[in-house]
Amino acid sequence: MPDTLPSDSVGLVTPETLHFDEPLALACGQTLNSWDLVVETYGTLNSDRTNAVLICHALSGHHHAAGYHTMEDRKPGWWDTCIGPGKPIDTNRFFVVSLNNLGGCHGSTGPNTLNPETGELYGPDFPVVTVLDWVNSQAALANRLGIERWAAVVGGSLGGMQALQWSISYPDRIRHAVVIASTPRLTAQNIAFNEVARRAITSDIDFHQGRYYEHNTVPRSGLMLARMVGHITYLSDASMGEKFGRELRDQAYQFGYDAEFQVESYLRYQGERFSETFDANTYLLMTRALDYFDPAYESGNDLVKALEKAHCEFLVVSFSTDWRFTPARSEELVNAMMAARRKVSYAEIDAPWGHDAFLIPTPRYSAVFSAYMGRVAREVGA
Amino acid sequence: MRADLEIIQQWIAPGGHVLDLGCGDGTLLDYLQRERQITGYGLEINPDHITECMTKGVAVIEQNLDTQGLSNFDDDSFDTVLMTQALQAVRRPDIVLDEMMRLGREGIVTFPNFAYWRLRWYLMWQGRMPESETLPHKWYNTPNIHLCTFRDFEALCHQKNFRICNRMVVDGEHQDRWLSRLWPNMLGQIAIYRITRGD
Numbered sequence: 261m262p263d264t265l266p267s268d269s270v271g272l273v274t275p276e277t278l279h280f281d282e283p284l285a286l287a288c289g290q291t292l293n294s295w296d297l298v299v300e301t302y303g304t305l306n307s308d309r310t311n312a313v314l315i316c317h318a319l320s321g322h323h324h325a326a327g328y329h330t331m332e333d334r335k336p337g338w339w340d341t342c343i344g345p346g347k348p349i350d351t352n353r354f355f356v357v358s359l360n361n362l363g364g365c366h367g368s369t370g371p372n373t374l375n376p377e378t379g380e381l382y383g384p385d386f387p388v389v390t391v392l393d394w395v396n397s398q399a400a401l402a403n404r405l406g407i408e409r410w411a412a413v414v415g416g417s418l419g420g421m422q423a424l425q426w427s428i429s430y431p432d433r434i435r436h437a438v439v440i441a442s443t444p445r446l447t448a449q450n451i452a453f454n455e456v457a458r459r460a461i462t463s464d465i466d467f468h469q470g471r472y473y474e475h476n477t478v479p480r481s482g483l484m485l486a487r488m489v490g491h492i493t494y495l496s497d498a499s500m501g502e503k504f505g506r507e508l509r510d511q512a513y514q515f516g517y518d519a520e521f522q523v524e525s526y527l528r529y530q531g532e533r534f535s536e537t538f539d540a541n542t543y544l545l546m547t548r549a550l551d552y553f554d555p556a557y558e559s560g561n562d563l564v565k566a567l568e569k570a571h572c573e574f575l576v577v578s579f580s581t582d583w584r585f586t587p588a589r590s591e592e593l594v595n596a597m598m599a600a601r602r603k604v605s606y607a608e609i610d611a612p613w614g615h616d617a618f619l620i621p622t623p624r625y626s627a628v629f630s631a632y633m634g635r636v637a638r639e640v641g642a
Numbered sequence: 643m644r645a646d647l648e649i650i651q652q653w654i655a656p657g658g659h660v661l662d663l664g665c666g667d668g669t670l671l672d673y674l675q676r677e678r679q680i681t682g683y684g685l686e687i688n689p690d691h692i693t694e695c696m697t698k699g700v701a702v703i704e705q706n707l708d709t710q711g712l713s714n715f716d717d718d719s720f721d722t723v724l725m726t727q728a729l730q731a732v733r734r735p736d737i738v739l740d741e742m743m744r745l746g747r748e749g750i751v752t753f754p755n756f757a758y759w760r761l762r763w764y765l766m767w768q769g770r771m772p773e774s775e776t777l778p779h780k781w782y783n784t785p786n787i788h789l790c791t792f793r794d795f796e797a798l799c800h801q802k803n804f805r806i807c808n809r810m811v812v813d814g815e816h817q818d819r820w821l822s823r824l825w826p827n828m829l830g831q832i833a834i835y836r837i838t839r840g841d
Contacts, residue, residue, distance in 0.1 A: 575696070594703060595714045598683060601659065605696055606703045607689075624689055631696040639699075 268344045269336060270302040270327035270351050277367060280400055284362075287390040287552075294376050297401055298323045298360045298367035302343060303351035305405075311642035312407040313349055314398060315339065315358040316415030316422035319490070319546045320538060322366035325358040326351075339416075341621045348621075348629035353642040354411065362397050363389045363545040371541030372473070384470025384541055391418075391553045395425045402433065411640045412436035412633070416618035417585065418546070421553045424593070427570040428555050436636050437570075438629075440577045441618040443589035444563055444596065445554040450584065453493055454547040457486035461540045470541050483540045484531035491530050496581035496614030563593070567600040574604040575632045577625070579617035605632065646726065646834060647673050649810050649818075650750055653836050654678050658721035661745060663707060663738070664728030667691045668700035675700070682720065708733040712741040720746040727832075729753045730786040736798060743804060743839050752834045755811075757791035757827045776831055792827045795835070803840035810834040 265271050275298050284292040300323045305312060315325050317338070326343035328336055343349045343356055360368040363386060367373075371386040402410065413423040413434050420442025427437040446454075461467060464482030468475050492500075504523035519525040556563040574597055578590035587608045597604040607628045611617035617625070647670055654660065656678050662671050665684025668691070674680045685705045686692050695702035705714075707728075723746030729735045730753050742749040754776045761772035771781040779786065790798075792811070799806055811822045811830030822830040 573701075591714070598703070598714075599716065599719070601681065603681070603701045604683075604703070605692075605701050606705075607692055608704050627689075627693045628696060631693045635697055635699050 263331075265328060265331075268346050269340065270344050272331070273300050273302065273324075273327040273329065273337075275300045275323055275329075275367065278401065278404060280397075280404070282400060284393070284397055284400070286387050286393045288387050290387040292362070292369065292387070295362060295369040295397070296367070296373070297362070297369075297397065299401065300324060300326075300337075300358050302326055302356040302358075303354050305355040305407075306642060308641065309407055310409070310411060310640040311354050311637070312402075312405070312410050313354045313356050314402070314410050314413045314426075315343070315349070315356060316394075316398075316413065316419035317358070317361065318415070318417040318419045319543075319550070320534070321419065322364060323358050323360040323368075324366075326356070339619065341619065342626075342629060348626055348633050349414065350630075350633065350637065353637040354633075357401070357405065357407075359398065359401060361389075361394045363542060363549070365539035365542040370539070371470070371545065372539045381473050382541075383473055386541065386545070388545060388548050390549055391421050391425045392429060394549075395422055395429055398422070398426070399430055399433065408433065410434045411642065412438055412636050414438040414440075415442070416440040417442055417615065418550055418553075421550075425553075425555055427572045427574070428566055431569055431571040434572045435640065436573050436575065436632075438575045438577075438632065439590075439593065441579055441582055441585055441590075441615055442576075442593075443585040444556065444593045446551055447589075451551050453489060454551055456489050457547055458544055460485035460489070461544060464540075467540065470544075472540070478535070479540045480532075480535045483535040483538060483543060484528070486540075486543055487534040487538075488527045488531040491527060493584045494615045496583065496612060498581060499613045499616075502612065563596040564599045567597055567602055570600070570602055572602075574602060575628075576604060576606045577618075577628060578606075578608045579613070579615070580608060580610045581612055582615045582617060584615040646752060646812065646832070649812070649834050650724070650726070650752075651678055653748075653750060653808065654680060654722055656680075658682075659719070661685070661715070661720045661723045663712075663723065663725040663742070664731070665691075665695065665700070665702060665724075666726075668695035668698045668702060670724065670726065671695075671700045672698045707738060712738075712745060715745045717744055718747065722746055722748045722750060724750045726750075726752045727754070730789050732788065735788050735790075736802075739798070739802065739804070743802075743837070747838065748807075749804075749837045750834065751795075751837065752832055753795070754786075754789070754832055755792050755827065755830050756789040757793065758831050759828050762828075792830060792833050795833070799835075799837055804837045805840045806835055806837055808834075808836040 324337040325339045326337040345352050360366040363370045365372050371382045375382045413426045415423045420439035423437040426434050461482035464479035466477040467479040507522040556566045559565040578587035594606045609625045658680050660680045660682035662684040671684050684702045687706050723742040764772035811826040813831045
């Protein structure tokens with residue numbers, strides 16, 4: 261809890277719920293007739309409405325990207341390191357919009373909210389939404405906020421996929437797409453890890469085919485396992501080695517199966533904490549959205565052709581130790597962008613933290629991010 | 643404006659698609675974008691230079707010619723492939739030249755001439771590896787691992803059947819002097835070559 265808020269913080273922020281009564285046709289064939297998005301904004305929209313930046317969140321993210329909700333908050337928003345006055349996404353220049361995506365579990369319409377048509381919680385009946393569905397809902401949000409064209413759509417990991425989808429689906433409504441630690445599609449290995457996570461949840465005895473709310477329970481151990489395996493893929497061998505090594509909690513081996521190594525207890529702690537705050541159905545949905553993401557699919561599996569639809573400029577950033585979405589995946593994307601003759605810049609940041617590096621500001625990452633966004637700001641007169 | 647940019651820009655078709663190998667801080671591409679309305683990319687590995695390119699709005703790709711090569715680009719994907727003052731610093735200049743000619747309709751290459759009279763003089767009288775304003779490094783820490791002379795370069799082009807369309811020989815300030823035109827391999831410090839495939 262900070263006594264005073266840091267000077268480079270956006271400060272105290274309040275989320276807002278926006279209600280939409282316009283039907284949203286989803287990729288799965290279903291339609292959401294009425295839906296809510298929880299949104300936070302930072303900074304001020306200029307009179308020309310040219311300085312708006314959309315932040316897209318990753319698997320476990322939400323609308324609270326920067327600042328604090330109360331003075332009692334232990335931590336700021338999940339991307340506070342990159343959003344704020346003087347930070348790469350400079351709120352003195354940009355009007356920043358951050359939302360919780362549909363299917364999320366932090367207030368936007370999703371499995372843990374009421375289905376207005378039945379009066380019951382959606383639960384497993386909430387449709388499987390895709391990255392394109394999210395982008396369509398975000399376009400409705402832009403309309404609501406009076407933003408014709410985003411200065412930039414920015415995201416890391418699954419968020420980067422949304423930025424990429426924006427560039428293809430709404431080419432005239434986005435000037436820049438910033439795609440960080442992301443990939444044009446999941447590999448078999450990525451899908452395999454997601455499947456392990458999903459099986460951990462669905463095979464939990466408390467899962468009840470997703471209707472655990474009705475049984476007043478949650479598949480806690482399944483969600484915990486899913487998070488544990490996911491968490492391993494977000495870190496790197498080197499960063500885990502650095503942080504935990506083979507350190508034991510006690511002096512000697514106990515010759516049992518409790519958490520004896522520090523890394524075991526860390527993973528259990530992370531998993532437990534996550535299972536108390538995250539919704540299992542949302543976790544299933546988010547991992548499926550990841551699996552399905554493949555913008556080349558509709559262009560005959562030709563990523564170059566897909567990207568030829570885009571008009572915006574791109575910044576692509578990867579991290580050297582990211583083995584979830586490796587630099588090679590970003591390079592595949594960059595090569596397709598160049599083959600499509602799109603304007604793109606690419607940097608591979610040397611950082612030890614694996615996939616999570618996109619959340620951690622290193623001098624070079626901040627320099628690259630700030631340089632690019634600074635130019636975006638100048639371009640839109642912010 | 644830098645004299646070499648003035649020379650190079652004359653050889654770039656307006657609106658062309660350009661690849662700059664080792665683009666540095668993006669000065670050349672930035673200039674060509676504004677003055678010649680070109681599109682294209684710079685490849686660079688120096689982090690500070692990459693950041694400077696992004697600030698300028700030059701599309702820069704972090705890619706190492708020595709370790710990653712250029713196989714990610716298709717044949718004939720650029721009108722011009724540029725390489726200024728970097729040929730002598732790559733591991734295999736011959737392969738890079740082959741690649742330049744594969745990717746681009748035209749190549750523009752600049753490099754320092756190791757047969758420049760001052761360098762010859764330095765080696766002859768001091769008996770040590772030459773140093774100059776253009777080549778300020780020691781033999782053990784120089785990034786310039788494949789220095790050559792104008793004659794060497796032209797012999798390689800001949801061997802590879804590349805056609806030399808233009809050659810400008812300039813001094814360290816990239817000024818064109820009549821003396822260096824007279825006897826380039828002795829009196830020229832830096833050459834700017836425009837080459838194409840010979841076939």
